Amino acid sequence: MLNTYKVEIKPTAKQTWLIDSHISGSCLAYNLFLDINKQRYEQDYYYLDADAFNKWFNHEYLEANPDDMWIKNLYAKSVKQAFIDADVVMKRFFNKQSVFPHWRSFKCGQGSYYFVKNNKTSIISCQHHRIELPKLGWVCLKEVGCISTNADYFVIKQGWIKFQAGRYYLTCLVE
Template identity: 35%
Template sequence: MKAYRTELDPTRAQASLIRQYCGVSRFAYNWYLDCAQAYYRENGLFLTGYSFSKALNNSTRPDWFTAAPSKAVKHAIMNAEKAFRRFFNHQGGYPRYKRRGNRDSYYVIGSIHVQRHRIRLPKLGWVRLKEKGYIPTGRTPKSATVGIVNGRCYVSCLYDMDNPLPAPATGEPLGMDVGLKNLAILSDGTVFDNADTSGRIRKLERRKRRLERSLARSRRANQGKDKEHGWHNYRKILLRKRCVEQRLANIRTERMRRVCDELARRQPSSLTIEHLNVKGMMKNRHLAPALHKQALATFLELVEHTCHRHNIELRQVDRWYPSSRLCHECGWKNTGLTLNMRVWRCPMCGSRHDRDVNAALNLRDATEYQLI
């Protein structure tokens, strides 16, 4: 299975229908949560998504509800049932209601046809694509998900592909240390800078702070006003702020993908990384803002996907492995190493180490690891 995601260029009428169908899917999701909770309180039993969907089809529904694709409604109901099952199996938290503007999307299957510059979706017709030639045209997509992110419409097409894995990579093994100052440091000395050091990011961060101040002033000015007849400027500023945040996220994600592409070009026989407790690190209020921007968990997921796609052996050492404190030359352990010490010298052999490069070298030569 492989997914292709690109941006749509819908007409005004098509954009209005996409928002309507997203709203119907969100309403069906929340409706099932309400009914499942009430059914469990009254009967002590679990309401399956199939039973709720069957009862829904045999009941009277408004026209705006039946106008949406039927598969979109059923898929939203089954997603809500999955969230409840995960909660009962202690695999996740209690399901929460979906809100408008928070990852709005809907799911379709059926007559989906793709051409170089447009795509045909059920009940929408032909919709233009902003990126031409990206989605494959030789096969029919298995399904598609249409979503709205900060006022822009996207489509993700899922294809059933059985791509054989390439031959195992035969390059030199590498170790990779990730951090906040630099995104990634390889054992051969290659350093990939953090995207936040660029002037483009700093300019967007200043714009974001200005919009946040405007948003706070607009919120105070609209206190007590009706939500339907007021708050227009507040919503406009909020959309502009979300667009800037999305642009920042896109720049950082593109930087991560470039690092993964560089790893794929080198074709190392093995890549060793360190198991990071990102969730635990986020509890540190001093590191949390930088960790949130760096998105290390997302970066490690992209690295794992890249290694799997190019048949590179991915190794992971334990989170307590002292990669930065061990001298790569003689193995002496520096127990007094602190975070602000970027360079240190080994008193046993006299070797001078860069903290991050030394950690990458120790990761490369680690003998106790787990294959991912």
Template identity: 30%
Template structure:
């Protein structure tokens, strides 16, 4: 059974800068995907395109092969590729929900409303290592926990997300936990 745990973390200035850079690039890619597909959708309505939008996988290929190699866009490759891809796939999901009629047309993310989260999967065995008072986040490094005991130290971690709300930073980890059976005697 999967279970998520969330707690507040304390970052150093360098870690905050790296995280803000990740948030900014993820927000840029999300918005760029929406703008690209909005234009694509307008052409689709006029009959110039066969499909309503391009997939997140195709857009990720476009980012890696074309856009990041253009002059002035080299900074896209600075952060984790998984965090970038997750932002694109989140935008892809919002477009799919729009075309299925489950939600309205996706909105752009604003810098003033910090609603972008950075996703970090567990690629190596040393990623997402949790100790009593700190956690190791991929590409960020060891980060101190503000409150001890909220994150499990003995569970298998699948992935995690770092978010910011009102100048406070939070880490949320997804763990594989054993199901506990309650037996009544």
């Protein structure tokens, strides 16, 4: 059974900077995906899906734009998830299920930092008052005991950190 928990977190100053850079990287990746595929659509080129775009981004775009190499220091699955999210909304646009997607803005709180359990043996550790996240380390939870900590029965599969109204929130999917 899958459950979702949402809780406010209290990151340190360094963790706040890291979360903001991850959210900015996700916004950059999402907006770049939309921009490049919009240009390709207008010029009658074929559409690049998330996997093809990820390969193009890592092999061609970053080599041509060394100023954006900072994105390689971020959690790679967070950037890839931004490509997947943009791919989903673009396909909805092509199927005439929605209008052309809007760009993400860090100011509007539309970005998120995505993390996932990498494989069957690795776990995302959670204690009574804190959680260990990739690239961030241990982050304190504002509410103590709101996420179950029994690792034998509850496994955190994936999650997002979002910035809303001046606060950081953790949403995680637990099996």
